[in-house]
Amino acid sequence: MKSARSPVAVWRGRDLLDNKIVESTTVILRTRGCRWNRCVMCGYAQEGVDASAEDIIAQFISALKKAEGSELVKIYTSGSFLDPAEVPEAVRLEILRSLRDMGVRRLVIESRPEYIDRTALEQILGLMDVEIGIGLESSSDLVRSHLINKGFTFSDFAKAADLIHSLGGRVKTYLLLKPPGLSEMEAIADAMRSARDAEPYSDIISLNLCNVQRNTQLERMWQRGVYRPPWLWSAVEVLRESSLRVPLICDPVGAGAKRGPHNCGVCDGFVADAIRSFSLSQSRSCLNIDCTCRSVWRKALELEDLSFGTPLV
Structure with a gap:
């Protein structure tokens, strides 16, 4: 109850x-x-x-x-x-x-x-320092409208962010790694492009790793085998390769679970910990980690695009 x-x-x-x-x-x-x-x-x-x-x-x-x-x-x-x-x-x-x-x-x-x-x-900024998070998810209107059904445009986000900044507030932009309908490689590229596009409007950017929540359209796709949550290695790639002037953070919620972002099951814990350490320190050295499954992830990136985005592992 x-x-x-x-x-x-x-x-x-x-x-x-x-x-x-x-x-x-x-x-x-x-x-x-x-x-x-x-x-x-x-x-x-x-x-x-x-x-x-x-x-x-x-x-x-x-x-x-x-x-x-x-x-x-x-x-x-x-x-x-x-x-x-x-x-x-x-x-x-x-x-x-x-x-x-x-x-x-x-x-x-x-x-x-x-x-x-x-x-x-x-009203709120007259009382204290407030940071307002906006779930942009992707800077692509095509991805946001047709794959996520978010209900607003990048222009709507930019206007809201500009208004917040004009009144002395801060903007936290949420991006979604691996919306349904994108292959793993496409999802990485979308997240990195979105981070660059959102940077001028953001004081901090949070990379949210998609997980499969119950009683959602995404759950039905996952049950049919046409969606896999992102690899943790994909998050590491985005965090390590993005070069931004604002902090880029990530809290890998549900890491290691079948419904959450995961690798092979052996390395999930220490990779998730490395991502959290990077988020606090912003030091890329935290991401100098490896596992034998990383080569499987690389091959999956290559083959998924050839199989029209169907998850392979």
Whole structure:
């Protein structure tokens, strides 16, 4: 039974804040979820409940117990923090005031571009340092529209990012490694091109490795054998070969699982750890790792394109 008074999850971690590693807390609030709710890989809306303003505040208060001492707090809603139908304006402002009074240096939230307007931004940026994450996924309108069904254009993203920056906020851009419909090699190229295209609009870029969530269109493709989550080696390739002026980070959620990004099963743990270490240090030396399965990955890249993107291993 999902309780409207309890958050989905709360955990402590470490993150980059102005190029320094700091203590962080991540909170996932249970709201009614994303109004768009049509992206082929996303199952987060299944966590949603019809939470009232009082319910969301109760969730936040219970999460604060774990946030003490954190310089950076990330609050996600499985949708858009700036959507008033998910998080009422009064709730947003109470959350920000509480975090400011606790001494939190930066808040990270997420929103689709259509909810990013001047009024909402002036309210939140007048209270504290806020970084707004936007799930761009790919800089290609073709990929985003026809393979992901994201529902907005690159121009929509760029306009929202420009508005955030004009008012003194920060932009965190999320990119998706291996949307359905791309081969592994195409996915690597798409992620690297998207990082270059998004860089002028971003203060930090997060590479999200696609995983197979339940009751999604992507799950049905995976069950039919026409989709494989990305290799961890593909993430290593993107992180090592991209040359950006902003930090490029990655948290390989679900690494090693069949539904998550994985290699051979032997090296998954240490490759995922290397990716996390790179994300904190931005040092490519963290990615000087190897495994016998790397040659299999290279051959898979080559042969998948010849088999029209059908996963081979």
